[in-house]
Amino acid sequence: MSTAADIARAVRAGERSAREVLDAHLEVIDTREGEIHAFNLVLADEARAAADEIDRRVAAGDDPGPLAGVPVALKDNLCTRGIPTTCSSRILDGWRPPYDATVVERLAAAGAVTVGKTNLDEFAMGSSTENSAFGPTRNPRDPERVPGGSSGGSAAAVAAGFAPIALGSDTGGSIRQPAALCGVVGVKPTYGLVSRYGLVAFASSLDQIGPFSATVEDSALLLEVIAGHDPLDSTSIPEPVPPLVAALGEGVESLRVGLITELLGEGISPDVADRVRAAATTLEAAGAVVGEASVPAAGFGLSAYYLIAPAEASSNLARYDGVRYGLRVDAPTVAEMNEATRTAGFGDEVKRRIMLGTYALSAGYYDAYYGKALKVRTLIMRDFAAAYEQFDLLISPTSPTTAFRLGDKSEDPLSMYLNDVCTIPTNLAGHPAMSVPFGTGDAGLPVGVQVLAPALGETTMFRAAAVLEASAPTLEERSR
Amino acid sequence: MSESLAAAPAIIHSATTGEDWEMVIGLEVHCELATATKLFCSCPNQFGSEPNTNVCPVCLGLPGSLPVLNRNVVELAMRLGRALHCSVEPSVFARKNYFYPDMPKDYQVSQFDRPINVDGHLDLPDGSRVGIERAHIEEDTGKNTHAGAGGRIHGADYSLVDYNRAGVPLVEIVGRPDIRSGEQAKAYVDELRAILLATGASDAKMEEGSLRVDANVSVRPVGSTELGTRCEIKNLNSLRSLGRAVDYEARRQVDLLESGDRVRQETRHWDEEAGRTRPGRSKEEAEDYRYFQEPDLVPLAPDAAWLARIDAELPVLPAERRARLAEAAGVAAADAAVAVDRDLDELALSAIAAGADPSRVLTHVEHNLAVEGAADLDPGHLAELVGMELEGKLTATQAKQVLAEMVTSGQHPEAIARQRGFEAMDVGALESVVDGIIAASPAEWQEFVATTDEKKRGKLTGFFTGQVMKATKGQADGRAVNVLLNQRRAEADT
Numbered sequence: 001m002s003t004a005a006d007i008a009r010a011v012r013a014g015e016r017s018a019r020e021v022l023d024a025h026l027e028v029i030d031t032r033e034g035e036i037h038a039f040n041l042v043l044a045d046e047a048r049a050a051a052d053e054i055d056r057r058v059a060a061g062d063d064p065g066p067l068a069g070v071p072v073a074l075k076d077n078l079c080t081r082g083i084p085t086t087c088s089s090r091i092l093d094g095w096r097p098p099y100d101a102t103v104v105e106r107l108a109a110a111g112a113v114t115v116g117k118t119n120l121d122e123f124a125m126g127s128s129t130e131n132s133a134f135g136p137t138r139n140p141r142d143p144e145r146v147p148g149g150s151s152g153g154s155a156a157a158v159a160a161g162f163a164p165i166a167l168g169s170d171t172g173g174s175i176r177q178p179a180a181l182c183g184v185v186g187v188k189p190t191y192g193l194v195s196r197y198g199l200v201a202f203a204s205s206l207d208q209i210g211p212f213s214a215t216v217e218d219s220a221l222l223l224e225v226i227a228g229h230d231p232l233d234s235t236s237i238p239e240p241v242p243p244l245v246a247a248l249g250e251g252v253e254s255l256r257v258g259l260i261t262e263l264l265g266e267g268i269s270p271d272v273a274d275r276v277r278a279a280a281t282t283l284e285a286a287g288a289v290v291g292e293a294s295v296p297a298a299g300f301g302l303s304a305y306y307l308i309a310p311a312e313a314s315s316n317l318a319r320y321d322g323v324r325y326g327l328r329v330d331a332p333t334v335a336e337m338n339e340a341t342r343t344a345g346f347g348d349e350v351k352r353r354i355m356l357g358t359y360a361l362s363a364g365y366y367d368a369y370y371g372k373a374l375k376v377r378t379l380i381m382r383d384f385a386a387a388y389e390q391f392d393l394l395i396s397p398t399s400p401t402t403a404f405r406l407g408d409k410s411e412d413p414l415s416m417y418l419n420d421v422c423t424i425p426t427n428l429a430g431h432p433a434m435s436v437p438f439g440t441g442d443a444g445l446p447v448g449v450q451v452l453a454p455a456l457g458e459t460t461m462f463r464a465a466a467v468l469e470a471s472a473p474t475l476e477e478r479s480r
Numbered sequence: 481m482s483e484s485l486a487a488a489p490a491i492i493h494s495a496t497t498g499e500d501w502e503m504v505i506g507l508e509v510h511c512e513l514a515t516a517t518k519l520f521c522s523c524p525n526q527f528g529s530e531p532n533t534n535v536c537p538v539c540l541g542l543p544g545s546l547p548v549l550n551r552n553v554v555e556l557a558m559r560l561g562r563a564l565h566c567s568v569e570p571s572v573f574a575r576k577n578y579f580y581p582d583m584p585k586d587y588q589v590s591q592f593d594r595p596i597n598v599d600g601h602l603d604l605p606d607g608s609r610v611g612i613e614r615a616h617i618e619e620d621t622g623k624n625t626h627a628g629a630g631g632r633i634h635g636a637d638y639s640l641v642d643y644n645r646a647g648v649p650l651v652e653i654v655g656r657p658d659i660r661s662g663e664q665a666k667a668y669v670d671e672l673r674a675i676l677l678a679t680g681a682s683d684a685k686m687e688e689g690s691l692r693v694d695a696n697v698s699v700r701p702v703g704s705t706e707l708g709t710r711c712e713i714k715n716l717n718s719l720r721s722l723g724r725a726v727d728y729e730a731r732r733q734v735d736l737l738e739s740g741d742r743v744r745q746e747t748r749h750w751d752e753e754a755g756r757t758r759p760g761r762s763k764e765e766a767e768d769y770r771y772f773q774e775p776d777l778v779p780l781a782p783d784a785a786w787l788a789r790i791d792a793e794l795p796v797l798p799a800e801r802r803a804r805l806a807e808a809a810g811v812a813a814a815d816a817a818v819a820v821d822r823d824l825d826e827l828a829l830s831a832i833a834a835g836a837d838p839s840r841v842l843t844h845v846e847h848n849l850a851v852e853g854a855a856d857l858d859p860g861h862l863a864e865l866v867g868m869e870l871e872g873k874l875t876a877t878q879a880k881q882v883l884a885e886m887v888t889s890g891q892h893p894e895a896i897a898r899q900r901g902f903e904a905m906d907v908g909a910l911e912s913v914v915d916g917i918i919a920a921s922p923a924e925w926q927e928f929v930a931t932t933d934e935k936k937r938g939k940l941t942g943f944f945t946g947q948v949m950k951a952t953k954g955q956a957d958g959r960a961v962n963v964l965l966n967q968r969r970a971e972a973d974t
Contacts, residue, residue: 097544101544315577319585
């Protein structure tokens with residue numbers, strides 16, 4: 001399959017039709033979607049109409065934009081006007097947003113063609129996409145294994161060739177971890193670089209939309225399209241989009257790169273750690289100055305995250321009360337109706353986090369839990385700031401292990417939460433980080449290396465990712 | 481500090497125990513700001529539209545929507561804060577979490593531990609000062625209508641929700657418990673309303689709900705400095721209700737305490753028809769709002785230049801206007817209140833400056849100028865009218881008629897008096913009329929001269945004055961008649 005950059009180039013030049021590109025992808029979906037279940041909804045008819053429109057515009061001499069005719073898959077927590085947006089939850093049953101998310105508008109304006117809405121852990125809460133009300137997604141590299149999560153559907157869609165690019169959302173690693181497990185590129189941009197308007201909130205101070213793709217260049221291209229100030233999001237950064245694609249070839253000569261020591265020890269699978277060290281060697285060979293970096297408070301990130309994120313979620317998810325939209329389970333009084341609706345509409349993990357968060361914010365517990373977690377968050381920011389005085393970039397594993405088997409961790413929430421130990425600190429700091437496939441581990445499963453940068457350091461981060469990609473071993477389809 | 485300045489408290493004297501109690505009142509006032517659009521979206525902020533027409537994804541709290549702060553709300557909130565002598569602080573928004581169908585997100589965006597306005601005060605016409613703890617920004621909720629069951633939620637057949645009001649900007653003004661009587665509570669709200677109107681912050685209509693008052697009421701023995709357990713009174717839809725409700729509630733609490741019972745901290749609703757408060761939700765089992773900083777908004781820190789502009793543009797406030805007029809007229813501030821309420825203080829000041837007798841000017845403003853167009857009167861004309869009165873060229877009654885015509889026609893008082901044939905009676909003529917009346921009513925006159933009963937004498941003064949007025953067809957000056965009658969009485973006495 002072609003990259004998004006190749007497709008857009010060919011479609012804009014009139015060498016390939018958007019329709020032909022789309023049909024090829026729909027065919028792959030037809031062949032493999034039954035097994036993978038990357039999508040909650042495939043929008044074949046809408047996509048064909050959109051592709052035909054792109055072709056008409058090209059024929060008329062228009063330029064449909066930098067993503068002309070490129071099929072894109074959208075995580076199903078991004079609002080699409082008139083099209084069901086479920087968050088893989090029963091509670092949003094039947095709801096069709098009356099508006100498009102800002103990123104969805106920007107994709108359409110750039111000529112991209114939406115092929116479907118992808119599966120996720122319910123309300124983006126999970127690390128395996130097993131917490132979906134509509135059943136799990138499987139990892140295209142090994143369908144016995146999970147694709148990671150919560151954006152498992154988007155990662156799998158790209159890995160399976162259903163679309164060259166996809167959007168996910170990352171609150172504690174929900175783009176990077178599935179990207180690593182599926183062997184694709186996944187980017188969590190600086191908080192505020194991409195508008196959250198139209199992203200159904202999980203934890204507002206941590207959520208960020210970002211790209212998936214098979215290549216580093218495609219993620220850069222996609223991020224350039226969706227990034228940039230949006231007056232509809234008060235936390236959106238009023239700065240111009242940093243140049244990404246143009247800087248990709250600039251290399252890492254004399255860049256200072258730090259290996260985060262705290263994220264290479266206990267709990268990190270040795271095969272994963274080996275690949276991260278190999279990545280360091282690769283960067284060094286390309287001219288970077290590599291050293292050991294310390295972010296001491298990173299070790300407390302997981303604990304802080306599992307107070308802050310659920311606290312915000314408990315408030316963000318209050319609106320699903322059966323009064324205005326989605327599921328309603330009738331009962332004699334309003335309060336009983338609320339309770340019956342939420343009991344029937346939310347899955348176990350969502351309920352668990354709503355309870356955790358409600359508890360953390362309760363009178364008498366706020367200071368000990370939520371308040372303390374905010375302090376840890378400040379410490380993490382301070383430690384990162386200190387590390388970035390010595391280094392331009394940091395690297396670490398994206399996920400402590402390669403893809404695990406379906407059902408392996410779904411009964412043990414704590415072991416599931418540990419999947420995010422390497423990715424969470426960046427969300428708490430609001431910094432960008434991305435996962436780049438860098439060969440395979442013991443079982444021949446993909447390993448992702450995480451490249452971290454300070455706020456708005458995307459340009460440098462992508463340069464290092466491009467260097468890693470250039471010397472990464474090719475991932476082969478595992479025999480099943 | 482404010483307590484020492486407070487007006488005389490309304491003492492509740494207990495007939496059974498002989499103990500004296502005082503009421504302690506703190507008011508929380510919600511007012512809707514008069515912006516064109518809502519707090520976090522561009523929907524119209526408009527009262528009386530068709531239900532659910534002024535709504536969008538943001539004020540409906542649809543999944544994925546985000547709030548964007550309306551700059552004009554901040555402007556009006558700061559203006560109000562400064563008018564209440566508050567300090568404007570860097571502030572943050574917080575979520576107040578609780579479930580209610582009229583609240584689209586099931587949390588209310590408000591301000592909690594860092595409100596925009598803190599530590600102000602409001603000076604009332606009677607000279608008392610009520611502290612303002614804070615005045616913060618928050619969003620309004622929608623409105624429920626219950627069908628059947630007399631409009632109450634319990635037993636209703638179904639309920640409808642109108643979200644037009646959801647997201648309308650409010651400022652909640654939290655007053656300190658410095659109020660000691662129902663009258664003072666009413667004066668506080670009245671004064672606050674005047675400030676809301678003067679600053680353009682709100683149209684402040686209690687009947688449309690753009691001004692809503694909750695009263696925290698407790699009682700304590702006179703002399704005690706501790707605060708008693710309070711009840712929060714809701715559903716106060718007019719100033720009259722407010723006064724009646726706090727008086728009732730204080731009495732109820734005194735009765736409870738004197739019978740050895742205790743006051744339960746709770747929310748109570750005022751029943752205007754029954755004239756009593758009734759228990760609502762008990763605060764002891766009230767919800768935990770789980771406040772935390774609103775992550776969808778950034779902290780608010782108005783810069784010094786913005787604040788300086790607000791201060792520079794602040795209108796002269798009622799308290800200062802009262803003080804100015806009181807000083808010019810040589811009266812107490814409270815006596816200048818009516819003129820300021822009617823927006824006639826400028827007229828009065830100008831008339832006084834033009835040499836008019838201040839007390840006559842204030843009398844006209846209070847009794848004869850509660851009419852439209854009064855503010856447009858030429859102050860020079862008013863001064864001349866007062867002069868004519870004092871010179872005896874016009875009686876009080878005539879002056880009143882001339883003044884009314886001055887307002888409608890804008891003509892000069894002398895011209896009006898001439899057209900109407902108003903000429904002051906000459907003193908000799910008046911004397912002969914008075915003497916004639918005295919001669920015609922010898923019995924009444926004897927009594928008038930003899931009585932020491934003030935009341936009776938007053939009544940007889942009225943009788944003789946009435947007779948003189950009748951005889952002169954109202955041309956006589958009442959005060960001159962009075963002077964003459966007393967003169968004659970003194971002569972008869974000796």
